[in-house]
Amino acid sequence: MAAFLGSAAAAVAIGYLLATSxxxxxxxxxxxxxxxxARMQHTYEDRISALRAQxxxxxxxxxxxxxxxxxxxxxxxxxxxxxxxxxxxxxPILRRAETETPEGPSTxxxxxxxxxxxxxxxxxxxxxxxFAQADAARPFAQWATRNSEDSPVSAAxxxxxxxxxxxxxxxxxxxxxxxxxxxxxxxxYQTAEAIADTxxxxxxxxxxxxxxxxxxxxxxxxxxxxxxxVQELDQALNKLDRIKQHARALPISNPASGRPIxxxxxxxxxxxxxxxxxxxxxxxxAPVGFPVKATAAGVVVKAGWNxxxxxxxxIKHGDGFTTRFAHLSRIDVEEGHEVRIGxxxxxxxxxxxxxxxxxxxxxxxxxxxxxxxxxxxxGKKLGQYL
Numbered sequence: 057m058a059a060f061l062g063s064a065a066a067a068v069a070i071g072y073l074l075a076t077s078x079x080x081x082x083x084x085x086x087x088x089x090x091x092x093x094a095r096m097q098h099t100y101e102d103r104i105s106a107l108r109a110q111x112x113x114x115x116x117x118x119x120x121x122x123x124x125x126x127x128x129x130x131x132x133x134x135x136x137x138x139x140x141x142x143x144x145x146x147x148p149i150l151r152r153a154e155t156e157t158p159e160g161p162s163t164x165x166x167x168x169x170x171x172x173x174x175x176x177x178x179x180x181x182x183x184x185x186x187f188a189q190a191d192a193a194r195p196f197a198q199w200a201t202r203n204s205e206d207s208p209v210s211a212a213x214x215x216x217x218x219x220x221x222x223x224x225x226x227x228x229x230x231x232x233x234x235x236x237x238x239x240x241x242x243x244x245y246q247t248a249e250a251i252a253d254t255x256x257x258x259x260x261x262x263x264x265x266x267x268x269x270x271x272x273x274x275x276x277x278x279x280x281x282x283x284x285x286v287q288e289l290d291q292a293l294n295k296l297d298r299i300k301q302h303a304r305a306l307p308i309s310n311p312a313s314g315r316p317i318x319x320x321x322x323x324x325x326x327x328x329x330x331x332x333x334x335x336x337x338x339x340x341x342a343p344v345g346f347p348v349k350a351t352a353a354g355v356v357v358k359a360g361w362n363x364x365x366x367x368x369x370x371i372k373h374g375d376g377f378t379t380r381f382a383h384l385s386r387i388d389v390e391e392g393h394e395v396r397i398g399x400x401x402x403x404x405x406x407x408x409x410x411x412x413x414x415x416x417x418x419x420x421x422x423x424x425x426x427x428x429x430x431x432x433x434x435g436k437k438l439g440q441y442l
Contacts (some may be wrong), residue, residue: 069346069438093109104408128219135226139233152224185372187394237285244292248299252440257432260306261375262299283368307428309397311417312340312404318414321427328409336416336425337380346404348381351417351431359391365416366408369401380422382416383407 252262302316319339326333350371358370365382369389372378386407395401406413419428 057212079413086135132219132222132226139226139229149286149293149321170208210403230261232280234285237282237289241285241289241292242291244296247441248292248296251296251299251303251438253304253435254437257308258430260431260434262302271292301439303442304397305352305373305375305377306434307351307377307419308375308431308438309349310432310435311349311351311379311381312342312346312415313349315340315342315346315415320429321425328411337382337416338428340404340415340417342404342413342415344385344403344405346415347400347413348384348402348404350397350399351419351435352377354379354394356389356391356393356395356401359387359389359393362408366407366410367405368408371395371401376422378420380416380418380420383410383414385413 127407255262317338317343319335321335321338323332324335325331348369352371352373352375354371356369357372358368360367362368362370362382365380367384367387368380368382369384369387370378370380383405384402386403386405387401388403389395389399389401392403404413404415410416417428419426419431
């Protein structure tokens, strides 16, 4: 009994101790569990916050990249629009310049007007400028996602490379336009100076409207270099046009092209009397009926028989210049008739004081006869410019 009671008392004591230990340790266990759960919750919340921040950064960068790309594309579209506007302005003036100036290696460039292209990459062929224009209309994120599949390079880097290539191409086109306009202006000035120098060397008058002023064109104010070059080209073409019109008004053409000269201007032995006499013109040997052409534009002031000249046509060209065509077999114009350079005014003959079929041609300045050969030589030199 004593052993039983002792055992019961020991069991009670052990149970009491265990219960007391449980009660003492339960709060610690619960606190530890709650603390661990709190730490886990904070960890998850921190990770979620970091992910949200990363998503926000990516979204912000995508929006910023999209905004920057749209701005760059807008700038490129504006530059392309300006280039198109320039082309519209240049097209007529370039056609005029190519018509007015003689053909040569400096009158223009044969290089095609290529458009900007993307730099080639593996699996991604070069795309024209329209690619950037089309992509500007869709979200940048889609463009980036599509391009990131083909290359590890970021979309922003690819976009930067794209815009650098396009800018270089547009800048090249702009420089080519400026270079071409400048070259054409230089050619126009050089051609005008060559015509004026040829006229002066022959002792012929130059255009009186060309004033003695000059110097490189430097635009004042906010004019762009392109506008300044276009204005300079326009001025050069106007100068060239004036000097050409002035040269064409002079009797510098050949009235009987391809026919040999049988007698020149100056003192010679008279073919009928055999004594020295002044020959006021030059003779071209030609068969009867050979066409005689006007050497410059003008108005017919005489058309008929004129003593020793026989059948004669006299044309007034202005600035005191007149030309005479004598010994004709037929006259094809009438007095008051306006003729242009190269118009047929009659046919070669042997009328009047003549020993055989030929054309007697005179050039007079204010009524005084001058050597026609000087004018014909000038016309031959200026043929490449006129």
